[in-house]
Amino acid sequence: MRYCLLLAGLSRLSRAYAQDDCHAGELQLLQRKLDLETSVASSTEPLVLPQLRAAEPIKWLHIPKCGTSFLNALIHLPSVCPGVNASYRVDDKVLGKHFEEEFFRECPEVCNTSKFNCDYGHHEGIGTSYEMELKGHLVTMLREPKQRILSAFHDPVWTHGVAGESAASYAEKQRGGMTCQVMRDGDMDPPPKECHELTEADARLAAVRLREGFAFVGITDEWDLSICLLHRIFGGDCLLSDFEDNRPSVEGAKHYHIYNILELEGYEDPVDRILYNEAKQIFFEKRLAYNATPACKTSDSGFGL
Template sequence: MPRVGLAAPRFAWFHPEKTGTSLGNSLVHIANPQLPANVSILSSCGPRGQRRPCRGTTDRFGQDRYTYARWFPGVFWEKGGDFAKHVAVDDSVFAKWAGSFVGLFRDPARRAVSAYYHKYTGFCRSQQATRGASATCMTLTPYARFIEGQVATLLACKVGRDPATGRRYRRTNLFWCKRPHADALNVALKRLASFSFVGLTDEFDVSVCLLHVMHRAPCRPVELTNERPTDYRQRARAHGEAFQSVDELAQALREKYVDPLDTPLYNMAVRRFEADIREHNVTQSACAQLRCATSATTRYFDSRERLLSGK
């Protein structure tokens, strides 16, 4: 059943890689509360627990069983049929969706670690299998430098020519990030200020609760599931390395390199997130009332209470 008698929100999902695909489950269930409770955006050809093979690579959420036209008319920045794509925000997209952007932001070092182990190492091994010794793999720190400013660039995409050099801007929207333009950070910070919702990947459950408090909607269990977890222990074993947690890997990376663009953008996202927690009076009790409370939200609010009390 489509949404009936309810005013639908508008969501333009800014979704850099490795920031949380699972957010999409919250967006679709808030956008249309009549969506079956167990539907996940990664089970587009049937509800969770009743998955059936998709007919082809074009069968995605919004195109097969739960179409945008019927279930979410005018709600999402659809990005050519897949609202979860990692697509850049250029001037025309921003003008159309300003005030409706939502997204999760992740500590740049942790995002680099996740992308390195979940994306790059597998890609490089496949290149080595094809090209042999001529294919060399980057270690984590050079890789982090390689994707420098990826989130800021994605949010501050430029189309056309640089007036200073006359060179055409290179549009950025996928894994292989091009160099950001000179004003990327300033543009990204200004655009972030207009977001309707800012969450943090590393505080995912609290972010989901905040989103639901803002929209006065209860959580569904499917929203609090990590759709694409990275098993760092298994990755380390595959590479013959000693296991290190993402926190240990990220801290070691920070000691060698700090992203000069994505770090200030992330810091602004953290300030906005914390301000919204206060503004909307998001508490463990509020999360519990909306069925969004988890052990992660308990840890967050307990830690916040200790910090505020000076203990």
């Protein structure tokens, strides 16, 4: 049945995905849908703004617990992934538990790789690749450091390195994690011990990278406004899927969850705080420059203009 869902959501995927468990009636309906979408796609070319063209191929830096849902907004930007239609979502209902990994496996077939970087790095750092190939093409979301750590600690699905310790002890293991992903290489979920050695000077260098080498910086804590800013910069319509949480940390939650920081027993991370504060400043400046408001989300249900 998974292949039926993929066929319905990905307008240019091969018919080979349709398996015997798809009923003949379903296939006929899907074929008509594909024919219609192909006809529409061939007759209209989406407007690609200069800011988006300059950022191509877009590379998503996915910092742990900073919004897997952001991927849905990225793949629906104009001309980035012509093989997906507006109704398609990257989530567990379509692609199963490992939906992010599954999408990147399909990515070269449904996205234009000259416009979207399909290399699946999950939570890998960009240390050495920043200057060589990624500068100017990066997009990311950052989250308030304490909320990010508590979200990982309480994740009902993935462990993120939690090993039975208290939230405060776990926080020490996460120290400098966001900064490390910008400045170092390797898997950052959980961050390696070398990340704990980063200094405030390293954070300031990471902040420079954020300002000079990222085409878009959003704030998870300001999700709706971040999505609207993304579209003000890069164009395209706001979609329902842009505002949905496809991996909620609290079961059944539909909106951003605020954790009680008292669990951290006074923990502070001055390194990641520097990076996060710079992200907020960049976000504020871009919001003013592009006159971004949450107006592209017209209701709590998430339907955009």
